[in-house]
Amino acid sequence: MRGYVIVEVSGYALEKFMNLALKDSQYFWNIIRKNNKMYLYTTTKGFKKLKPYAKKSKCHIRIVEKRGLPFLQFRYRKRWMLAYGSLIFIGLMYLLCSFVWLVEVDGCKRLNETEVIETLEQNGYEVGRFKGRLDLRKAEQVLIDAYPEIIWTGVKYEGTKLVVQISESVPKPKLVEETEPCNLVAKRDALITYIATDKGMPQVKKGDTVKKGDLLVSGSIPYNDESGAFYLAHSKAQILAKTGYALTASMPLESVKKDYTERVSSRYNLRLFNFKMPIWKSHSKDVYNHFDEIVTVKQFKLTDKFPLPFYYECTQKVEYVPKQQVVEEETAKEKLYGALYDALLEKLGEGSNVLYHEVSYKQEEGKLVATLQAIVEEDVSEHVGLSLEEIMPQNKVEGENE
Structure with missing residues (x-):
């Protein structure tokens, strides 16, 4: 801001010149010696004070370069339009930096960043808005109200960017309350291959065929006396059954390259x-x-x-x-088989076992159609709460006994 000069000192008594200057504590820096010359940086006032030392040591001193704002102003002192243009440019840059020109979202894993930005835009937090009129705390509350998955969000400015940081909640696992009375029913048509009941009254046995919605294990268990009373339990059992899957996919035998x-x-x-x-x-x-x-x-x-x-x-x-481009039939078969088998594995849960599968192919209207037939052993049971009709009669019997 104050300006400085680069000075060249030449002569045969450079050491004497330096000793005289250091003796009076003159201020200079970046001292470099090249051959029989020495270069140093100093202020304009410092250069004037170095002249007597140069004369005493019989050295020649001169300015080789001037740097800083004062020299720049002097160089362009008659170019008023450049000065005004510079001021206008600085003012425009300052004005542009007072607005939001980019919205950036960080931390989304399950949420869609585009949807988050659209939600902010619908509430007035969009590109082109003046930063002084935006309430960032309110923007945080808007996002928390709009998305239950967000447990914390922080909105801040980074230059002309509106940066939104999001922390999402961990998805709650599906918990089954084991104190709640319920039945086990079939979620698919199947052939029972194994059943081991821990709690509840089994309604099927190995070798039985069941349809979707059939009762497998009842949560209503009768007492061992002749009263006819029942007590309710949370059904629990390990049930395996054979089920069938049929998946179809197609692929054109000609493609455009x-x-x-x-x-x-x-x-x-x-x-x-x-x-x-x-x-x-x-x-x-x-x-x-x-x-x-x-x-x-x-x-x-x-x-x-x-x-x-x-x-x-x-x-x-x-x-x-x-x-x-003609697609070879064998190549198409390999791709269809891989896609169908992957789709089958996605449908199956943990502990499932593919017992048998077969793929058949046929051509229809320039396409190769593949059909996967599979027999799978898997757990087909799911918990279903007891209905009011199932609970009320038992409560009535218990009331009469009391």
Whole structure:
């Protein structure tokens, strides 16, 4: 801000010059010696004080470079438009930095970042808003109210960015209250292969065929006396059964391959919000029957924390020639088999076992259709709470006994 100069000292008594200057505690720095010359940095006042020492030591001293704001002002003292332009530029940059030009969300795992940004925009926290009018604490409450999965959120400014940090709750595991009376029912049609009851009254045995919704283990257990009374329990059993799955998938035996040519049409724009200003366009008058359009958008930034509302946009049309490509039947079969088997494993739970599976193929209208038939041994039981009709009669009997 105050300016400084780089001084060159030459002569045969450089050591004497340095001793005289250090004796009077003169201020200079960055001393470098090259051959028979010495270079040092000092202030403008310091340079004037070094002249007598140079004369006593018979050394020559001169300024080789001037740096700093005072010299810059003197150099451009007659260029008033440059000064005004600089002030206007600084003012515009300060004004632009008072707005939000980018919303950034961090920490989303189960939530969608785009949906979070849209929620903020619907409540007035969008790009282009003046930072002084935004209540960040209110924005945090908006997100917590909108998404029960959020247990904590922090909203802050980083330059011209509105940064939203989110912490999501851990999904609650599905817990079964073992004190609540319930039945075990079948969730699929199946053939019972194994049953071991821990609590409850079994209603089926090995070898029985059940349909979806059939009662497997009852939570109503009769007493061993002749009163006819029942007590309620939380049914618990290990039940395995054979079930059948049928999955179908298809794949075309012909596909289109894009053979790209060297013809590319480009268009460049500068964009401010939704206003586009064309910069340059490639002089290609050819009409492309088949092409892919690639759009590249880059936002101008002062630094990573100071994005600006100016965008550089490049749109390219890349021509290609479509070619029909025949897919080999064996390749199609391998892909369909892998996709169907993976889909089967996704449907099955832990502890399931695939006993048998078979895949059949047929061609229909240029497509290869695959059907997977599988027999699986799995747990087909699920807990279902007792209905009011099941509970009330037992309560009535217990009341009469009392």
